Amino acid sequence: MQTNVLEYLEQTLPRVPDKIAFADDQTQLTFAQVSQNARAIGSALHADGLSGEPVVVFMEKSPAAINAFFGVIYAGCYYVPLDVEMPAFRIEMILEQLKPRAVICDAVTQEQLGKFGYTGRYYLFDEMIRTPVDDAALAQIRAKQLDIDPIYIVFTSGSTGVPKGILACHRSVIDYIENLSETLGFNSETVFGNQTPLYFDACLKELYPTLKFGATTWLVPKQCFSFPIQLVEYLNAHRINTVCWVVSALTMISATGTFKTVKPETLHTVAFGSEVFPVKQYRLWREVLPDAKFTNLYGPTEATGMSCYYHVNREFEDTEAIPIGKPFRNTGIILLDEHDKEAAFGEPGEICIRGTCLTMGYFGQPDKTAEVFTQNPLQTRFQELIYRTGDIAHYNADGDLVFVSRKDYQIKHMGHRIELGEIEINCGLFDGVEFVGCIYDKVKGKIVLFYTGPAEKAALAAYLKERLPRYMQPNRIRQIDEMPHTPNGKLDRKALAARYEAE
């Protein structure tokens, strides 16, 4: 039985040592190079006494960064990808939580590291990969590893203003990769075009199936996602046949009439998720790729990647939502009503997930973890955990799950999961800001921030750029005289929404 994600690499290596595994326009790494580099990195970390602890990978998005992840796992540690474009304040907050003893960086990020008050060791990727491989030591590490040991931490928005680090183990990732691959039909011919950043679990979809099947992943340059013709030309040039993208990337191509100029030639598998794919746009894609497989994916990071899938295989009305479908094999979904009872068929309930896919919760935050990873209330006779997603859904007549809404103020914006509370708290810390309220205009996809106080709008916007990642920046900032509150003193978001609508 497979107990370690690196077995994917080790089993594939003898089959296709010289095939390209991970590539971008600058670098192409073969499976042999990936293996050699990863074992060298593992040996280097081990030689310095690192074991069973977080190792930060602070590198530009590149094949090398991915390679570093596997090196960290070889050392028996778990990787924490940090984004170069993350604001310094956020990186400091994450480093403060992790207190890592080692950071892997590249020539560019090495210089930035000094700014964050980080005093631990740092390693340059290019130097690490020259470390002689100590196979005996790596074998000893492997012999002690269990499939319940963590392999990564990714950070997600936290409503208290502090990002939460979610840990996942080998077993959850293997369970996910096996079932995702079966569902989407990945194989050795698969050529992925990666869009999602490496600091989210979304990139698991490409990283581990590439190792498992001896497939190839191209990291599509970020600028392509601004210019649709360039993007499709890139797919064709690299013979990319499989993409798992956020909806906005697909919509940008179809809505601008790109297909009149250039059509994807090799693409046959299109997965999307995190947001609703407008039916009108889906039809444009279907028209140009009638034989392709289109799959809607749904899942929270807390349950390792994606949990549910729906193969879009029928016509939809313009106003109809594409369902999130059914859980992957070996994943269970229960819908709980507000009394913790199973919702009647067709009635809305909170999506609760059970299975091997459940992650290990939030790093260093047992209280936060216990709030949402709880005993299954339908099971009182033995211990069984569920993850409460906060997403409300119901079953349609076909028995497919359909997303309805959120229980709280978490939103999905351009494929990113954001707590409005985190934006409000950060904004409230700025001098001259008194009250803050944030709403999300779902129709236009805009985060709208209202505040009271003398602070200048431009200065506030500049401040938020230093504190919050790009995707959390408000799209509209409105200075108002008085913040509306409900009779019991809570922020009245409905009044804010009404005010915004009246603009």
Add this chain to the structure above:
Amino acid sequence: MNEIRETILEILQDLHEDVDFENEDKLIDKKILDSFDIVTLISELSNEFDVTIPADKIIPENFNSADALAEMIAALEDE
């Protein structure tokens, strides 16, 4: 033309309150506008001016400055 430019400046200012869009002419080259912004801009410009911005106009040169954007929109309105 001036009116178009003014409206575009307002839309841009809403995207980034802290950027000098009046004078900046390397919005793409300097990575001031990213793919989020481009997507937003396309939808707002289409709504505001009631034009369709075709894919072959969505190229870096047309998005580098308020002037370039205004010229593109003016040309589309004339069509």
